[in-house]
Amino acid sequence: MSKHHLTTPLTEAQVRELRVGDMVTLDGVVFGIRDATLIRIFDEEQAPPADLRGGVCLHTAPNVKKAGGRYEPLSVGTTTSMRMDRFTGGLLERYGVRAVIGKGGLSGESLKQFERHGGVYLAITGGAAALETTQIEAIEAVWWEDLMPECLWQFRVRGLGPLMVAMDSHGGNLYADVKAEARRRLEEILTRLEKRA
Amino acid sequence: MATIEPKLVTQTAKELYIRALKVLPPDVKAALARAAERERHPRAREILGVMLKNVEVAETRGLLVCQDTGTPVYKLRIGRGLAYDGPALLAAIADGVKQATIEHPLRSSVCHPIDRTNPQTNTGQRIPMIDVEFVEASGYVELKMMPKGSGSENMSFLKMLTPADGLNGIKRFVLECVVNAGGMPCPPTLVGIGLGGTSDLAMKLAKEAIWRPVGSPNPDPAIAALEAELLETINGLGLGPMGLGGDTTALAVQIEYAHTHITQNPVAVTLQCWRGERAAARIYPDGRVEYGF
Numbered sequence: 001m002s003k004h005h006l007t008t009p010l011t012e013a014q015v016r017e018l019r020v021g022d023m024v025t026l027d028g029v030v031f032g033i034r035d036a037t038l039i040r041i042f043d044e045e046q047a048p049p050a051d052l053r054g055g056v057c058l059h060t061a062p063n064v065k066k067a068g069g070r071y072e073p074l075s076v077g078t079t080t081s082m083r084m085d086r087f088t089g090g091l092l093e094r095y096g097v098r099a100v101i102g103k104g105g106l107s108g109e110s111l112k113q114f115e116r117h118g119g120v121y122l123a124i125t126g127g128a129a130a131l132e133t134t135q136i137e138a139i140e141a142v143w144w145e146d147l148m149p150e151c152l153w154q155f156r157v158r159g160l161g162p163l164m165v166a167m168d169s170h171g172g173n174l175y176a177d178v179k180a181e182a183r184r185r186l187e188e189i190l191t192r193l194e195k196r197a
Numbered sequence: 198m199a200t201i202e203p204k205l206v207t208q209t210a211k212e213l214y215i216r217a218l219k220v221l222p223p224d225v226k227a228a229l230a231r232a233a234e235r236e237r238h239p240r241a242r243e244i245l246g247v248m249l250k251n252v253e254v255a256e257t258r259g260l261l262v263c264q265d266t267g268t269p270v271y272k273l274r275i276g277r278g279l280a281y282d283g284p285a286l287l288a289a290i291a292d293g294v295k296q297a298t299i300e301h302p303l304r305s306s307v308c309h310p311i312d313r314t315n316p317q318t319n320t321g322q323r324i325p326m327i328d329v330e331f332v333e334a335s336g337y338v339e340l341k342m343m344p345k346g347s348g349s350e351n352m353s354f355l356k357m358l359t360p361a362d363g364l365n366g367i368k369r370f371v372l373e374c375v376v377n378a379g380g381m382p383c384p385p386t387l388v389g390i391g392l393g394g395t396s397d398l399a400m401k402l403a404k405e406a407i408w409r410p411v412g413s414p415n416p417d418p419a420i421a422a423l424e425a426e427l428l429e430t431i432n433g434l435g436l437g438p439m440g441l442g443g444d445t446t447a448l449a450v451q452i453e454y455a456h457t458h459i460t461q462n463p464v465a466v467t468l469q470c471w472r473g474e475r476a477a478a479r480i481y482p483d484g485r486v487e488y489g490f
Contacts, residue, residue, distance in 0.1 A: 021240075036313070063264055063304040074302070077264030080348045080381050103439060104348070104381035125247040126348060126383040126439055127472050129264040130255035148315065149304045162247065164240070166441060175380060178442045182376050182434040189372065189430060193365050 009054025010098040012118035018165045020172030024122055025161035029140070030101065032060045032153030034079060038087040040144065048152060049143045053096035056122075059084060059103070061149040064139065071139040076155065077129025080104045081121075092117040105166060105175035114169050121167035123174075135160045198280040199482030201338050203289035209478050209486050210293025213342035214269060215301055217476035218261045221252050222490035224410040225387075225473035228448040232385055241443025245385075248438070248471055263472050266303045267344030269294045269325035272408070274332045274339040279482065281338070287327055290340070294318070294325050306347070341408065341477040349382035349470040355400055358462040367392065367464050368427065374466045375431050375447070380440020383470035385448045387411055388431065391465040394455035399465035402453035407469040410490070411449045424450045438471075448473070 001021045006014060008028030018024065031052060040046050063075035081102030088110035091097040098119055100106070103126035114120060124132065141154040166174040229252070233245040255262045271290050275281065298305055298319040307324050308315040319325075332339070354374045358366045371390060378386075391402030414421035428450040437443025448471065457463060479487045 060264065061304065061306075063261060063266065063302070065302055075261040075264040075304070077261075079265070080351065082381055083351075103383065104379065105440065123380075123439060123441060125244050125251070126380075127263040127265075127346075127470055128247050128251035130258065130260040130262055131247065131251040132264075133260055134254060134258070148317070149306075162243065164441065174441055178436060178440060179376065179379055181442075182379075182436050185434050186372055186376055189433075190369055193368060 008056055010056065011054065012098070015098045015118050015120050016169050018120050018168055019170065020165050020168050020174050022165040023161070024163040024165060025159055026056065026163065027158050027160070028156070030056045030058045030155045030157050030160065032062060032076070032155060033057050033084075034059060034061045034150040035083055036147045036150035037144065037152050038084050040147065042087050042090050048095060050141065050152060050154060052091070055097050056099040056101060057091060057097050058101040058155070060153070062153065064149070071142055073133055073136045073139055073155070075129045076133050076136050078103045078124045078126055078132065080126070081106050085110055089113040092119045101163060108173070108176070111167050111171065111173050114167055115171055118169050120165055120169060122163040123166035124161075124163055132160070199278065199336070201279055201281040201286065201480060201482055202484075203282065203285040205480055205484060205486065206286050206289040206338075206340065207293045207296065209340055209480055210271065210290040210342070211297040212488070213340060213476045213478055214294060214297040214303070214344060216488065217342050217344050217474045218263075218266060218303070219255055219259060220476070221262060222410065222473060222475055224412060224490075225448070226252060228411045229385075229471065232445040232448060236443055236445050238437060238443035240441055241437045241445060244438040244441065245445065262474070263346060263470070264304065265346040265348065266306045266319060267346045267474070268307065268350065269319055270343045270345050271325055271327045272330065272341040273327055274330045274341070276332055276334040276337055276339075278335045279338065290327055291320050291325055294320050337479045337481045339477060339479050341475065343408065343475045346470050346472065346474070349386060349468045352378040352382040352468040353400070354466045355396060356464055357396060358464055360460065360462050362462055366462065370464050371427060371466055372430065372434070375468075376434060376436070378468055379436060382468040383472070384436060384440060385438055385445045385471050387469035387473050388427070388447050388450045389467040389469060390450065390452040392452060392454040393457035393463060396463055398455055399463040400467070402455060403465040403467040405453045406451035407467060408475060409451050411473060413451070415452055420452050420454060424452050
């Protein structure tokens, strides 16, 4: 396990250096995306109005306040990634995204995309939005306000983390490992239950 | 007769929504702290540490614990000896949700199920969800609030088992639900289980179970023993906080039951995220409001 303090945009080489279990802290720009944002990009085929190359995407829909024509973050947290699983490949291949920050993990198919294109999944602590909000310095830009709160957001972050590399570009998948072990233990438990019955 | 004023109910409904999002119940905080002490897995300890720090940051800086403003769910419990205008009270609660959303402001997390348009008020058709109950307590109305987060709500399950599946079938289903949910409901979770009744009653009971303070066993000793057994088993699965491994997968298992049909064996499972959000208030006719959990 090693620790990395990275600044965006990220290069393929930087991302390929990351291994499951590593800890990452992030400075720079993070793009907020969610179900409706991704449906617009991929199902409605509207190219994102921001350059996402080397970018980091966070699965979020924040609480914001509009003051003096600008949005201020009130609560920026992280949502369950799996709902947006089928968009991972497109984000990496078509738009050059290098990292996805989320919670709960993505599928084996997304893992293959991380391997193929050089990408990584960074797990943040779900529900810990108060802390996450203190690491957001500003909302720098917002596109597609009609999707509020599921717009495309550009956040300036400092010290975002701790983020844990949970899926890497070498086939490492912490969620799958933990779940496989849980299933093995579950089978043992169920066998014991049936013997007792 | 002493009258409950809708205006006061609106104010209280608004305040409860914001409180539930910012301050965790003491039983949830204590359960998290105990889990952090017991946990042996270093990564899990780190995650539990982030959760505890987050709770503190939210309280000291007045921030939301989680960004999910949830689906607003209320329980209105009406005691004896009160005069009230029922429909006006229901409208008053919805007004409180709208006011909290617009004035705080809060993210509107509620949309139409087909066209997905968001009214931007956290209200809509049948939302807020309000459950009305008449209770023995006299002289006040109790209003309880849960901003039910979607990460855990999406991990709700119902199975109409058969009598032949028995208790082992129930245990198997609960454990499979927890493993399948993995890290998605933001573990360590509060596992709510509803046994018996009809399909809708089973799910309602599972929800009742997660309104109980964490670690309050069912008064029926046989049910309490099942709760303890399932908690130990679930925490032996190794899923851990956020599904990234560890000893702490659930903070509690809580069960409610109803009698059921001779052909049926319904089991409902709902998972509540580690935030365990809820708030409550007693509203008196003289205008007093006492807040709690």
